[in-house]
Amino acid sequence: MGKVVLKLGADISTDIIYPGRFMATVLPTETPQFAFVDDAAFNQKLKSKQIEPGSFIVADKNFGCGSSREQAASCLVGWGLKVIAKNFSRIFLQNSINVGLYMVICPTIEANEGDELEIEGGQVVNKTSGKSFPIVPLPQARQAIIDAGGLIPYTRKMVLAGKR
Amino acid sequence: MGMTMVQKILARAVGQASVKVNDVVEPKVSLAMSHENGALVINQFNEIYKDTGIEARVWDPSKIAIIFDHRVPAESSKTAGNQKKIREFVAKQGITKFHDIRGDEGGICHQILPESGYDLPGQVIVGTDSHTTSHGALGAFSFGIGATEMAAVWALGKILNVEVPGTIKVVVNGTLPKYVEPKDIILHLIGKLSAEGANFKVIEFHGETIKKMSTSGRLVLCNMTVEAGATGGIVPPDAETVRYLKTEAGVKNIPELFGPDADAVYEQVVEIDASKLEPQIAFPHTVDNVKPVGAAKGIKVQQIVIGSCTNGRLDDLAIAASILKGKKVARSVRMLVFPASTRIYQQALKKGYVETFMKAGAVVMNSGCGPCLGIHQGALADGDKALATTNRNFKGRMGNPNAEVYLSSAATAAASAITGEITDPRTVTPAPKTAKPKKAKVKIVKPKAKKKAVAKKPVKKSVKKAKKTAKKGRK
Numbered sequence: 139m140g141k142v143v144l145k146l147g148a149d150i151s152t153d154i155i156y157p158g159r160f161m162a163t164v165l166p167t168e169t170p171q172f173a174f175v176d177d178a179a180f181n182q183k184l185k186s187k188q189i190e191p192g193s194f195i196v197a198d199k200n201f202g203c204g205s206s207r208e209q210a211a212s213c214l215v216g217w218g219l220k221v222i223a224k225n226f227s228r229i230f231l232q233n234s235i236n237v238g239l240y241m242v243i244c245p246t247i248e249a250n251e252g253d254e255l256e257i258e259g260g261q262v263v264n265k266t267s268g269k270s271f272p273i274v275p276l277p278q279a280r281q282a283i284i285d286a287g288g289l290i291p292y293t294r295k296m297v298l299a300g301k302r
Numbered sequence: 303m304g305m306t307m308v309q310k311i312l313a314r315a316v317g318q319a320s321v322k323v324n325d326v327v328e329p330k331v332s333l334a335m336s337h338e339n340g341a342l343v344i345n346q347f348n349e350i351y352k353d354t355g356i357e358a359r360v361w362d363p364s365k366i367a368i369i370f371d372h373r374v375p376a377e378s379s380k381t382a383g384n385q386k387k388i389r390e391f392v393a394k395q396g397i398t399k400f401h402d403i404r405g406d407e408g409g410i411c412h413q414i415l416p417e418s419g420y421d422l423p424g425q426v427i428v429g430t431d432s433h434t435t436s437h438g439a440l441g442a443f444s445f446g447i448g449a450t451e452m453a454a455v456w457a458l459g460k461i462l463n464v465e466v467p468g469t470i471k472v473v474v475n476g477t478l479p480k481y482v483e484p485k486d487i488i489l490h491l492i493g494k495l496s497a498e499g500a501n502f503k504v505i506e507f508h509g510e511t512i513k514k515m516s517t518s519g520r521l522v523l524c525n526m527t528v529e530a531g532a533t534g535g536i537v538p539p540d541a542e543t544v545r546y547l548k549t550e551a552g553v554k555n556i557p558e559l560f561g562p563d564a565d566a567v568y569e570q571v572v573e574i575d576a577s578k579l580e581p582q583i584a585f586p587h588t589v590d591n592v593k594p595v596g597a598a599k600g601i602k603v604q605q606i607v608i609g610s611c612t613n614g615r616l617d618d619l620a621i622a623a624s625i626l627k628g629k630k631v632a633r634s635v636r637m638l639v640f641p642a643s644t645r646i647y648q649q650a651l652k653k654g655y656v657e658t659f660m661k662a663g664a665v666v667m668n669s670g671c672g673p674c675l676g677i678h679q680g681a682l683a684d685g686d687k688a689l690a691t692t693n694r695n696f697k698g699r700m701g702n703p704n705a706e707v708y709l710s711s712a713a714t715a716a717a718s719a720i721t722g723e724i725t726d727p728r729t730v731t732p733a734p735k736t737a738k739p740k741k742a743k744v745k746i747v748k749p750k751a752k753k754k755a756v757a758k759k760p761v762k763k764s765v766k767k768a769k770k771t772a773k774k775g776r777k
Contacts (some may be wrong), residue, residue: 154696162677174387200501204433208449208450209342233448
């Protein structure tokens with residue numbers, strides 16, 4: 139169970155999630171400080187630990203469009219945030235899988251800031267409104283990377299098995 | 303059933319006779335490109351090998367390209383540190399396609415790859431930059447990936463879990479009117495498809511307009527396909543591709559060319575009549591917010607940016623210079639020009655474009671990405687509006703979330719630099735040819751000019767200067 143802490147519209151670009159001017163910062167341990175940094179109020183809430191890990195960001199279509207910068211996914215992982223969107227842009231989706239950002243594709247999602255959500259049985263259950271919304275499952279090949287704990291451990295296994 | 307370009311390329315890359323849309327494949331990679339974010343790739347690459355007892359070696363150092371372009375020369379010690387880390391890695395691994403900060407072979411990755419002959423038709427190319435879609439202009443399947451994914455490519459030489467994408471066929475016919483450019487075609491198309499209209503798909507370009515278009519123009523089209531969400535853009539290679547590879551990229555061994563099957567199956571077909579197109583503008587803050595230039599008439603801008611991996615090539619600089627010749631950039635405008643590569647910069651110098659820009663009042667910067675994404679020079683103030691030939695107008699893109707970015711072709715940007723407001727380039731008249739030699743002579747007398755400046759309004763002085771430039775320019 140987690141609370142919706144940020145409700146966003148369509149076409150949220152990586153320039154909003156992680157502005158280009160902080161791209162020289164690359165390490166996943168250092169990127170979280172710049173998550174949504176141009177939304178000063180939200181960024182401050184993150185930094186002052188007012189947001190519980192496991193909280194949700196809910197967005198409309200095409201979340202993460204634009205740049206391939208992986209910082210946009212790793213900065214959210216650092217705060218333990220989960221993202222539910224009607225759909226995701228391709229590179230952001232793949233980056234999320236690779237670095238272990240918990241994200242869910244839910245084309246019909248209805249939720250407001252403050253609502254309590256639970257992911258159960260292939261659905262997003264909005265405990266506040268009492269409504270449920272089906273999740274679009276990821277293709278199996280991508281799920282395998284998530285199950286391995288991300289692309290690094292997945293690739294490490296292949297390297298150890300000599301599969302080049 | 304016939305295959306599209308991307309299906310045929312992927313089938314070859316996995317050694318199969320055919321692949322179907324949505325098949326999961328692991329194609330061999332021909333070229334793996336990174337820029338300064340190579341610093342993160344190195345970190346993730348080393349993570350893969352951590353505690354394995356296996357030495358971290360890239361699969362093939364001749365197939366990795368690293369081009370410094372995002373923050374050149376380094377704007378901070380942090381960037382300098384990242385660049386140093388990459389240099390050391392390049393030396394250690396023996397990576398050969400490395401373009402450091404240099405005036406002879408440096409530039410923006412999406413220009414360096416084609417002009418250096420690294421891009422070839424039929425290849426699978428990946429890059430840690432979303433505009434890696436550009437290289438489809440040479441008939442490759444080329445797409446952007448994240449840093450961790452690149453680390454896996456460096457280790458394995460293949461890209462994991464690629465679903466064969468469906469293809470949207472875009473057919474462009476008709477002759478582009480004067481001052482309507484490839485940029486206007488792609489902006490129009492993005493407006494039509496929307497910012498997610500091609501998500502997880504490839505856009506394949508066809509038609510007479512594309513056949514006649516230079517590789518430079520095709521790079522513009524493929525570059526911005528990602529703004530419609532596309533995985534890649536692709537132009538089936540043809541005689542123009544061969545010309546470019548041979549004469550501009552110095553490629554001696556051209557691989558066998560192939561196009562899509564005649565009975566290839568497309569998910570959608572979009573037709574565009576180029577002869578009816580007008581100059582287009584993408585309004586803030588999404589690239590699909592596209593309207594004809596007339597809708598933006600009178601919008602005052604404080605910064606004009608001509609350059610980037612989208613429109614910083616020689617023909618962009620040529621058309622901008624032809625419009626600005628003998629004219630002045632409005633006093634209310636800062637105009638920045640950054641060529642796509644140092645080779646293009648040198649060509650622009652030889653052809654006199656740089657002189658034209660500088661005399662008009664523009665600042666010609668070194669080749670790089672900086673202003674486009676607000677990370678290195680050219681940041682906007684609160685309330686500023688910019689018109690740029692770059693590829694994105696997202697909130698905060700040019701370094702400030704309280705500013706606005708409009709996108710256009712180089713012709714529209716140059717015309718707007720003169721007026722200080724978004725201007726249809728088709729309405730710009732050539733510089734007056736009436737400057738008299740006598741007046742020009744008077745201007746040379748320095749003390750007199752200074753005295754005059756006190757007495758007269760500075761506006762008149764600038765008019766005189768413009769006339770003088772016009773006269774010189776005609777020689």
